[in-house]
Amino acid sequence: MVEATQQSGVGMIEGLDLDSPIAGAKPTTSLMRRRSPLSSPQAQLDRLESLDLAHTPQASDFLERLASAGWETLRPAKLEIFQINVGKLCNMACRHCHVDAGPDRHEMMDRDTIDACLQALDQTEAHTVDITGGAPELNPHFRYLVDQCVSRGKQVIDRCNLTVLLLPPMQDLPEWLAERGVEVVCSLPHYRKFNTDxxxxxxxxxxxIEAMRRLNAVGYGKGDPQRRLTLMSNPVGAFLASGQSKMEQEWQAGLMKNFGVSFDRLITLNNMPISRFLEWLEQSGNLQTYMELLVRSFNPATVSGLMCRNTLSVSWDGRLFDCDFNQMLDLEIQQPTGATGATGATGERPHVRDFNPKLLAQRHIVTARHCFGCTAGAGSSCGGAIEQ
Ligand code: SF4
Ligand code: SF4
Known part of the structure; x- marks a missing residue:
């Protein structure tokens, strides 16, 4: 069992300082650590709203754009995926991170909140539990949560950054996950060293690559549906993800030829203009053109498949959100008008311990300008491109 503790604000696991380069690369530090103004979710929303997008040919108000595509309102469909963000602690600190995760972020879901998530899950017909972070494996209750979900017959996804699997306390994790049939969805920006680094x-x-070898060695990435290894790629720059299926073939051939490793499928995601990617866009002078690109590339065919329609997202402290992006922007789910009681009382912050699936099904999904990141091009969600 991994024990994560705090020491001088820095994550430690079994004596290993997560802040050290040995634990994982850190090309930047968290906005929070730098006390950047953009560490405030409201500041991020304000920055996006302040952009002048009036000259883009289409409406730059997301709800107006939805309405022009025939969607007068954005409502949830059947809940299929229960996504739990178990914390912001990570052994890495990537430039594009939408969570602002890092070794200095100690926000971590506790056991009581995990149990509240499980009780909520039992009230739904969600077939999948999607466990994310930070690096979710660093939460000391990660294995408990996985076991509980598996025993309930759920498909479980571990959103893994690969490098975490090399940490000494994680040596047994590939085999442990394989025994439970957990799908491992691993982020890898590119199959070439230069772009990834x-x-x-x-x-x-x-x-x-070493982590992929270890996953392959226990049966992942070889076509077994009980050992599914998915790679998740997002563009290294201010452009849209493209051609998921063509890229998949190219990656499979490239990784096998050059490194002898395999995976089952590739999903591609657009970078969301929030958090550290927003900072990067601003610093590199790309913010205006990237937002224009997202607005111009609005694709009405993606709306029905938006992940906020079939997913519910729970934060480390048990609050409820329409998606992981809204979670990072502190845009909590909206209570249905006039609702009272669990998750409906006026002024009450929606919390997983008050979970009420009937009320949640009536809600309107909260949107803002960042949502154009999900509807651009082939669309983007935690499951990859929306339009195949
Ligand atoms: S959560 Fe993912 S993107 Fe963010 S710092 Fe960790 S590995 Fe990088
Ligand atoms: S960010 Fe995407 S998934 Fe989240 S509410 Fe907006 S459109 Fe939906």
Missing amino acids: AQRGEGTFEKS
Whole structure:
């Protein structure tokens, strides 16, 4: 069992300082650590709203854009995926991170909140539990949560950064996950070293390949549905993800030929203009053009498949959100008008311990300008491109 503790504000696991380069590359530090103004979610929202997008040919108000595509309102469909963000602690500090995760972020879901999540899960028909972070494996209750979900017959996803699997307390984790049939969804910006290290830091690519080898060795990435290894890629720059299926073939061939490693599928995601990617856009002078690109690339065919329609997101402290991006922007779910009682009382902050699936099904999804990141091009969600 991994024990994560705090020491001088820095994450430690079993004597290993997560802040050290050995634990993982850190091309930057968290906005929070730097006391950047953009560490405030409201400041991020204000920055996006302050952009003048009036000259883009289409409406730059997301709700107006939805309405023009025939969606007068954005409402949830059937809840299929219960996503739990178990904390912001991470052994890395990538430039594009939308969570502002890092070794200095000690926000971590505790056991009581995990149990409240499980009780909420039992009230739903969600078939999948998607466990994310930070590096979710660093939460000391990660294995408990996985076991509980598996025993309930749920499909479980571990959103893994690959390098975490090389930490000494994680040596047994690939086999442990394989025994439970957990799908491992691993972030890797590119199948070439240069692009990956540019975004995630020097040495990340080699560590990622070594972690893939360990996953392959226990049966992941070889076509077994009980050992599914998914790679997740996002563009290294201010452009949209593209051509998921074509990229998948290219990556499979490239990784096998050059490194002898395999995976089952590739999903591509657009970078959301929030948190550290927002900072990067601003510093590199790309913010205005990237937002224009997102607005111009609005694709009405992606709306029905937006992840906020079939997913609910729970934060480390048990609050409820329409998606992980809204969670990072502190845009909590909206209570249905006039609702009272659990998760409905006026002024009450929606919390997983008050979970009420009927009320949640009636809500309107909270949107803002960042949502254009999900509807641009082929669309983008935690499951990859929306339009295949
Ligand atoms: S992008 Fe992933 S691996 Fe990188 S700092 Fe954020 S949570 Fe950690
Ligand atoms: S960010 Fe994307 S998933 Fe989240 S509410 Fe907006 S459109 Fe939906």
